[in-house]
Amino acid sequence: MPKEKDYYKILGVGKNSTKDEIKAAYKKLAKQYHPDLNKSPDAAEKFKEINEAAAVLGDEQKRSQYDQFGAAGEQFQGFSGFDFSDFMSDIGGMGFDFDSIFDNFFGGSQRARRRQRGYDLRYDLEIELEDAAFGATKTINVPRTEKCNSCKGTGAESPDDIVTCNECNGRGVSTRTQRTPFGLFSTTTTCRKCRGQGKYIKNECPECDGKGVVQKRRKIEVKIPAGAVDGTNLRMQGEGEAGQEGTDSGDLYIVIRVKPHRIFERHGNDVYVKVPISFVTATLGSSIEVPTLKGKATLKIPAGTQNGTIFRMRNQGIPALHSHHAGDENVEVFVAVPEKLTKKQKKLLEDFEKENKSGKGGFLGDMFR
Numbered sequence: 001m002p003k004e005k006d007y008y009k010i011l012g013v014g015k016n017s018t019k020d021e022i023k024a025a026y027k028k029l030a031k032q033y034h035p036d037l038n039k040s041p042d043a044a045e046k047f048k049e050i051n052e053a054a055a056v057l058g059d060e061q062k063r064s065q066y067d068q069f070g071a072a073g074e075q076f077q078g079f080s081g082f083d084f085s086d087f088m089s090d091i092g093g094m095g096f097d098f099d100s101i102f103d104n105f106f107g108g109s110q111r112a113r114r115r116q117r118g119y120d121l122r123y124d125l126e127i128e129l130e131d132a133a134f135g136a137t138k139t140i141n142v143p144r145t146e147k148c149n150s151c152k153g154t155g156a157e158s159p160d161d162i163v164t165c166n167e168c169n170g171r172g173v174s175t176r177t178q179r180t181p182f183g184l185f186s187t188t189t190t191c192r193k194c195r196g197q198g199k200y201i202k203n204e205c206p207e208c209d210g211k212g213v214v215q216k217r218r219k220i221e222v223k224i225p226a227g228a229v230d231g232t233n234l235r236m237q238g239e240g241e242a243g244q245e246g247t248d249s250g251d252l253y254i255v256i257r258v259k260p261h262r263i264f265e266r267h268g269n270d271v272y273v274k275v276p277i278s279f280v281t282a283t284l285g286s287s288i289e290v291p292t293l294k295g296k297a298t299l300k301i302p303a304g305t306q307n308g309t310i311f312r313m314r315n316q317g318i319p320a321l322h323s324h325h326a327g328d329e330n331v332e333v334f335v336a337v338p339e340k341l342t343k344k345q346k347k348l349l350e351d352f353e354k355e356n357k358s359g360k361g362g363f364l365g366d367m368f369r
Helices: 006-011 019-033 044-056 060-069 084-091 096-105 108-113 129-134 279-284 343-357 361-367
Strands: 121-127 136-147 160-163 174-180 183-190 200-203 213-222 233-234 251-257 265-267 270-277 286-292 295-301 310-313 329-335
Touching: 006 019, 006 044, 019 044, 044 265, 121 136, 121 213, 129 136, 129 251, 213 251, 233 310, 270 286, 279 286, 279 329, 295 310
Parallel strands: 121 251, 270 329
Antiparallel strands: 136 213, 160 200, 174 183, 233 251, 265 270, 286 295, 310 329
16 A cells, blocks of 8 residues: 655645745745756656645645545545646646646636736926925826726627636636546646636727727826925826726826926025125125025125125025925025226225235234234
């Protein structure tokens, strides 16, 4: 009497292993011993043994029976496992997916019939600093797949053209059983005629060629919130690509890219700007006009202002995202040296310099005392 097989030992897993652990063990061993990948004489036999073990341990009901009665138990004889001869002929010499094979052990019919939600899309939107600061509404053109209006996404020319698959009787899977030296085995695969949907289309929609979706460009309005920063991600639900057969559309993700500004630099919610002032303004003081994100503003320059002095203008920066608080504008002044002077201007400056050197005036005079 042949020795009863230990399916747990064959896969190298414990009796308390989870489905994921069994699946991982199966994938590793199946790749190792598949005859197309392993040319050793016993590879085919080992491969069949691995699949037999996975067919049992991958199914909750069969696993429960096996744990109670063993592979030789009366209740377990002739289990609906895996048709290895069909399996080998189906995938021999072809690329194959161990995930989908193992999913058949776990009830692949449900997986095959699950319809896919539409894909998400990404759109990078370039905006000006002012748009980021105060918010704006932009219109973009997005290429995407949309539900076909002619067939309402069904892919059929008319509702009567959608019929139950006569090959799988609407189950979405085909089951084949064969008696082998190992016992009675069967394989459950996705129905080739309906591709697991349980239904098929007799006459396809001429507008979308039976796909249920068409390619279009859609104008979409995007509302940019005040205070947006470079890299801000906006999600627009349902504005992605259409799903399969009327399922939900994906989402559209807008990634904000703030273009560099010709005047301002942004640091957080504060902005920085450099403004030239004359030597006279720096010395005697005055009021000057400076640019802000909202327009022109007046800034008072006190007498004796040094080159590189930074003045802070409160609340003239960028509002915080989803807040009423705003940053500041920092104005750095630099003394603009004139490139050309008249004779009179030169004479006045020379007299000024002589007076400072003689110790009669100001900062330079103090340095030479």
